Amino acid sequence: MLAHSVLSPATCPRVGRGVSRRGQLVVTNVATPNKPPASRLARRSKVEVIKENSDFLRHPLMQDLVDDQPMISEDSIQLMKFHGSYQQDDREKRTRGAGKVYQFMMRTRQPAGLVSNELYLTMDDLADQYGNGTLRLTTREAFQLHGVLKQDLKTVFSSVVKAMGSTLGACGDVNRNVIAPPLVDRTRKEYAVAAQLAEDIADLLAPQSGAYYDVWLDGEKFMSMERENPKVTKDRAFNKFGTNIEGPEPIYGPLFLPRKFKTGVTVPGDNHIDLLTNDLGVVVISDDKGEWKGCNIYVGGGLGRTHRNEDTFAAIASPLGYVDKEDVFHVVKAIIATQRDYGRRDDRRQARLKYLVHQWGVDRFRSVVEQYMGKKMEPFVPLPAWEYKDYLGWGEHGDGKLYWGLYVQNGRVKGEAKKALREVIEGYDLPVIITANQNLILTDINPADKDAITKKLSAAGLRDRDDWDAIELTSMACPALPLCGLAVTEAERTLPDVNAAIRATMTRVGLPEDEPLIVRMTGCPNGCARPYMAEVGFVGDGPNSYQLYLGGSPNATRLADVYEERVKHGDITSTLEPLFAYWSQSRRTGESFGDFCGRIGFDGLRSFAESYEPSGAPAKAAAAAAAPANGNGKAAAPAKAKAAPAATGGSTPLESQLTALLQEAAAKGGKTPEQVLADLLKKAAQE
Template identity: 45%
Template sequence: MHLMGSQRKRTKSKIEVIKENSEYLRGPLAHEVGNDASHFSKDAIQVLKFHGTYQQDDRDLREGRDRHYIFMIRGRLPGGKMTPHQYLAIDEIADEYADQTLRVTTRQAFQLHGVIKEKLKTTLQEINRSLITTLGACGDIVRNVMATPAPDIDGRQAKVQDFADRLSDILLPATKAYHEVWLNGDKVFSGKEQVTNREPLYGPSYLPRKFKVGIALPKDNSIDVYTQDIGLVALFDDDNEIEGFNVIVGGGMGMHHRKEHTFPRLGDDLGYISREKVVEVVKAIIEIQRDYGNRKNRKQARMKYLIHEWGLDKFRKELVARLGYELEAFRALPDFELDLYLGWHRQSNGKWFLGLSVENGRIKDEGELQLKTALRTVVERYETGVRLTPNHNVILTDIAANDKAGIEKAFNRHGVLLDDELSNAIKYSMACPALPTCGLAITESERVFPDIIRDLDEVLHEFGLEDEKLSVRMTGCPNGCSRPYVADLGFVGRSLDKYTIFIGGDPSGTRLNRKYKDLVARENLVDEVTPLLSYFSKNREEGESFGDFWNRVDVEDTELISA
């Protein structure tokens, strides 16, 4: 039975009504950009997200009930790729308008933090002058399209990057609102999208929730393809051309501690489709989520819940009904691996790229570590390309062999450690920003994680485990932005200074971990996992990882469980 009028409206969340009434992402945002207020209204900030910006409140700077409003801006960079000019422009913008840091996200984008409303429009205009858009970097839409961060190594990486660029352009919103509100009607961003006043793909209400797409290579799962709403694995013919894609659907990390009907989920293998038809298939999957995703309860609005409710067979039948043809059977793949692409690697054109570990993704100058200055110096002098990685690191590309030594010296002068100078514990760790600025954070993450990971590193050395590629990820809430639910060890914010510990994941992204202990105080996290590491070191099989071990061994069957 179809619902009509006000009865139908009651089946939508408030945010759905705001989107529907926004005139394709204009109001009330368009009327509030130029006023003297320090912040936007509650309705406007929901629209603001689609433009790549979050209104935040620095909780460290609050004075009583008076909030200290600032803005986070996120770029849209398919595959994390930037030219030297673009990187230097964003670096300068961070100094001029933000908090003088750059944050590399786990979706290969950059974030600027600490922008005030008075400078928001100017900042977005400057970003667009560098030919980068922020449109669609946030909001209920297809967000930044991920792809392997490596430049071309064997003839395949460049083809995947080219496809990611094309797919990103196709999936951008079509509304003119972004250009009208921020760019005075001028189209500066150089993408190939056609800007109109309608949304053929998304419709006037856009998607029920955020939507994530990533493209992987066989074996290389640096993008965590099974955590995406749509994961594509590019398959190649004998001439090293993309022949088609394996399609994976229904992944997602977010959950809520007190709501059992929310959970992280890995995607399902849907099938194989040829290169010529893959865009049509991607669009049809998005349309299913647009038409059937939950618009009443945002905590159930991701596509993973639709597939969980329907089952994969029903979802596949709906897709076939829209396409008029079936996908082929999912093709066999080699085992996935996590490659951080750190250190020096040879490119297919004879040049080199250098992968740099960026702890917690924060590019900044602090004390003896002058990472921001070092990157600016190297990119400016050697005109290197820049890639942001899914593990929030940085890759510098297209480096001549005779420049390698000079680049290493430049980083050494600025206190930047290279791959072989860092512990695995630091290299394989990730933390989200959390407090004081993220509105969802219920406890600390980025600010406390450096001390935690160094304490943990000491324990690893004590047990002879310093060479283990142990993935440890922390978040300040259960939303899962650093993908903690596929890590060997996940520390997930539970309440102020307390966390839930998860164990037994697979850092290659093909297995979820499980809850080990709840409500663990921050100062006790390392102590709580020390017995796990000790037991693992004494009882593991040869070559067995920590996650594989605790996936095989039930911790309740060991002497670790106290009475």
């Protein structure tokens, strides 16, 4: 279909959008901004045409699924994403001369990461019977099942639905899985509100046409609409201010969204979910009595970018405003409608909400949202500082039962650990929660069962948090090779070795063995494991090669910046060692590596690294690092530094006294002890 067959507010700013069953647009009355967005190319991307011609995600997928080919067509590949699956092939088997070995990855939708006992056991069975024998926990609190063959897809999908799960909207140009901090403290009302909001927003924005059930269940619906919050149903249908489109998809229309849309819900102070990386961030606000009264709203976060394309970038979300709880679903719809009608559809690399917010600015974006909502937003409610929480280890629900947060390396449940988890979850009838850090929480544990469960899982390698390295506990990697079609290098399979090498390097330069450090790695620039928020982030840019990002904050509120391009896998530790050495000797008390990098700046770090001498105390490098300003224009004044390592054999009392005096003078003057000593010697020579 030609591009000119579709009207948009960009070219017709005072009309709305409606569609017939066949996807043709029908003009309806709707309130839209007086000033249309900046003009854009009339052409549309290929994916837009595929969506429009699909009869709301049905065709040609339904035909492709029943033919005798091991793969589906290019058009169906795009549609398949909306249903929760990607077609993949094992590149390692392909390179061994076996040709392409097609298979599918299926992803579930688990609002707030909540998983029933029945669904977990179903996923475990499916992994063994139809997958590659493993389960993958994702950074968006869901399952991924790898290795499913085309002929088994209907069985796998229908099994998930019959276990009261879903894959609808887990991928594709719609709202993805809605994440929230784990609901483990049942004495905190706001956490229950956040979990319920995650489920309600997921229901509100789920595709409505019924294509999902036509494709996978031959039209039979196992999940009744009666299960959703009645207010969700009511507010979805509300259309006084033109958010809705006539037709089977009242919120999305036949074209759905221009690109993926990610939503996170949390409570003040809890940044377990990396809230600011989402297109839409919702923060539960309570009154003085602890009752939910409304929500703060953030917009415009997103991490995906393209190498060597400066028009693409990672971004953190900006505050938009506050709404009362009665208006939460309305503001969500208004934001979706704004992105639907004004987001770019000609260039998928510029189609995320963050680019619209960047182009317009927050004030203009808010104005359009308010027109779709029919009222003004209120000022943003002040929030406390954010803190990252990992939810690992044993804890109490507050109702007499316990939970146990288990670290799962890179989210891959496999081998003996998978078997032991199955036995415990089935034997003790436990629900679970998937966390936003790819870990698993066993919930509703009777205190009398704690020792037996601990013994069983520890024997299978699932140990308590104190038995893991601090770097491991916060690190994440995407699956990458060999199955992800976008990956250019390793991530999941190599990060454990990289973490071990980083710890050894940190120890070698004098850092404590339990020093935390947030390390994340992806095999491509799309950022699924959120490397752009890490203190040390590795972004694949070629075979065994990574962009090195530094400077993210431990509470995930500051983006990292690229420090060096094309760092080979074998050069990772030699690149990081001088930076860790500088941090070790010049950090402020309790200062994290990310904050240290942000304070010193990259010019200061590079200057130190250029003169670094690994074999001894880096006094020469410390002096060289005293640059007047860093690349961001900040003063690169090192703060209080630790003394250089003493010579073998210890130090005399006089040496110890001089060292203490130098440290004190350095702290007062914002210099290193070596700089203070050099200044004193220079002054003495002049006199």
